[in-house]
Amino acid sequence: MTATKGTRVLAPGTLDGLSALVTGAGSGIGRAVTVRLAELGAHVTGIGRHEDTLAATGELVDSGAYDYHVCDVRDLDAVSAVVADTGRRHGLGLLVNNAGGQFFARADDISPGGWRSVLDLNLTSVFHITKAAHPFLAASRGAVVNISLSGVERGGMGMAHSIAARAGVLGLTRTLALEWAAEGIRLNCLGPGTVLTHALSDEASEHVLGNLVDRATPMRTPTPPEDVAELVAFLASPAGALMTGQLLQIDGGAHLGPGLHMLPEAYR
Ligand SMILES: CCCCCCCCC/C=C/C(=O)SCCNC(=O)CCNC(=O)[C@H](O)C(C)(C)COP(=O)(O)OP(=O)(O)OC[C@H]1O[C@@H](n2cnc3c(N)ncnc32)[C@H](O)[C@@H]1OP(=O)(O)O
Ligand SMILES: NC(=O)C1=CN([C@@H]2O[C@H](COP(=O)(O)OP(=O)(O)OC[C@H]3O[C@@H](n4cnc5c(N)ncnc54)[C@H](OP(=O)(O)O)[C@@H]3O)[C@@H](O)[C@H]2O)C=CC1
Numbered sequence: 001m002t003a004t005k006g007t008r009v010l011a012p013g014t015l016d017g018l019s020a021l022v023t024g025a026g027s028g029i030g031r032a033v034t035v036r037l038a039e040l041g042a043h044v045t046g047i048g049r050h051e052d053t054l055a056a057t058g059e060l061v062d063s064g065a066y067d068y069h070v071c072d073v074r075d076l077d078a079v080s081a082v083v084a085d086t087g088r089r090h091g092l093g094l095l096v097n098n099a100g101g102q103f104f105a106r107a108d109d110i111s112p113g114g115w116r117s118v119l120d121l122n123l124t125s126v127f128h129i130t131k132a133a134h135p136f137l138a139a140s141r142g143a144v145v146n147i148s149l150s151g152v153e154r155g156g157m158g159m160a161h162s163i164a165a166r167a168g169v170l171g172l173t174r175t176l177a178l179e180w181a182a183e184g185i186r187l188n189c190l191g192p193g194t195v196l197t198h199a200l201s202d203e204a205s206e207h208v209l210g211n212l213v214d215r216a217t218p219m220r221t222p223t224p225p226e227d228v229a230e231l232v233a234f235l236a237s238p239a240g241a242l243m244t245g246q247l248l249q250i251d252g253g254a255h256l257g258p259g260l261h262m263l264p265e266a267y268r
Contacts, residue, residue, distance in 0.1 A: 006032070006226020014237050016041035019090035019140075021083065023073055023129065024099030026053030028197030029147060031060070032225035033096055033232050038065040040233055045086045047071050047079065048099065073099050073125040080132040087136030094236045095133045097126045097169075098147040102162035104262035115161050122165035127172060130187075134180070141184030143240065145232050146173055148189040150251035151260050158262030170247055177245035186244035188235055193223045193251025194260065211267045216260050219252030 020037050024030035025046025031053075034044045038061035046068040048054050054068040069082045086092060100122045103114065110118075130144055137144065149156070152166040166189075173187045180187070194200070194212040213222050231250055234240055249255045261267070 006224040006230070008036070008226070008230060010040055010230065010233050010237065012040065014040045015233060018042040018093045018236060019086070020044045020094040020096065020236070021047065021086050021092060021133070022096040022098060023047045023125075025057050025068060026050055029192065029195060029225045029228050030096070030098040031057045032229040033098060034066065035060050036226065036229035036233055037094070037236070038062065042094070042236075043090055045069065045082075045090065047073065047082060073129060074120045076125070076128045079125065079129055083129055083132040083136075087133065091140055092133055092136035093140040093142040094232075095130060095137065095142070095144045096147070096232060097129060097144065099125070100147065100162075102159060102165075104158040106158060106263060107160040110161055118161035119165050119168075122162055123168040123172075126169050130172070130176065134185075137185045138180070138183040143185070143236050144173070144176075144187040145235050146170075146187070146189045147228070148191045148247065149260075150191040150193040150249050150254045152189075152191060152247070154255065154259060156260050156262065157266045173247075174245045181244065186235075186240070188240075188243060188245070189247045190228060190231055191247055191249040191251060191255065192228050193217055193249075193254040195225055195228070196222045197225065207264045211264060212254075212260055215267055216257045217252045217254045218257050221252045223250055223252065 020042045022034050025034045026048040037044050044066050046054050049072050051070045058066050071078050071082050073079050102118045146169050148166045156163050173189050177187045200208050
């Protein structure tokens with residue numbers, strides 16, 4: 001495995017005056033996105049369930065550039081209220097739907113409750129948050145970035161619920177890109193490959209590093225969260241003004257390889 005370091009290319013001040021809302025801002029990709037948006041001049045409001053991690057993200061950015069709300073994105077009334085509060089106080093030029101996750105299991109082992117839980121987190125919450133953000137995004141001619149998965153269009157073993165949810169998000173993204181285009185609102189999906197955040201640390205490293213990175217990623221490198229953050233910032237910047245309805249893979253070519261599967265036997 002070769003690891004690349006995150007790369008910063010956008011100029012300081014690129015996002016001056018932007019107000020952004022980032023779900024899952026307390027860790028991993030969401031934290032990297034929050035830090036980079038703030039560095040580029042944005043004000044960021046973070047959402048997550050754990051106050052300690054959300055507060056720790058705040059220690060990485062200039063004071064005044066960040067605030068947060070403790071909220072479960074599956075609590076649709078509560079999260080809609082957070083979106084409205086943020087929009088009223090700061091305006092809203094960028095929504096990053098990043099909070100997400102799943103357990104890894106073959107489809108036969110996913111119960112109705114397990115299915116509902118993952119769909120609620122990765123699809124239903126995205127619909128409601130984005131809808132709540134609509135009036136504020138219309139006022140700012142703003143943008144939405146939905147964090148998806150590399151390979152969402154091809155399937156991934158052990159992730160039937162999550163892949164179905166992210167495929168739903170892709171359909172939602174493209175539909176709203178059409179419905180809201182006249183208001184100047186743009187929506188895109190990013191598909192990271194294997195990102196070595198703590199969320200994957202419970203998985204056997206032999207599988208994550210040996211199979212997902214070395215065997216299933218043509219460039220044999222994980223995706224740095226900072227690279228995902230730079231692409232989010234690009235899409236929010238004037239340079240992304242004509243990009244909408246896209247799924248951008250940022251995965252070292254993993255979508256072209258044998259697939260990212262969460263069942264190790266897929267690689268035997
Ligand atoms: C192409 C590919 C690209 C692949 C791209 C490259 C690799 C990608 C790797 C992706 C990495 C990430 O996304 S990392 C990101 C994020 N972090 C995570 O995913 C960890 C967080 N995960 C979670 O919190 C949970 O999985 C999740 C279900 C979403 C949380 O929901 P809840 O808190 O509601 O969970 P619970 O109440 O405990 O359980 C709800 C139901 O789910 C069932 N359930 C929970 N865990 C279960 C398990 N291991 N096996 C079976 N069933 C399970 C329970 O039995 C319940 O069902 P009933 O008993 O029937 O009611
Ligand atoms: N790591 C990887 O390899 C890849 C990850 N992704 C996706 O990127 C996104 C970020 O993942 P990553 O940074 O790796 O993992 P993390 O687990 O670090 O991030 C997930 C974040 O979402 C928040 N979150 C989870 N559930 C909820 C909820 N119900 N309400 C509010 N916030 C919630 C968590 O905060 P808290 O627990 O405090 O609520 C956490 O900050 C996810 O959608 C993931 O599926 C995509 C491709 C690959």
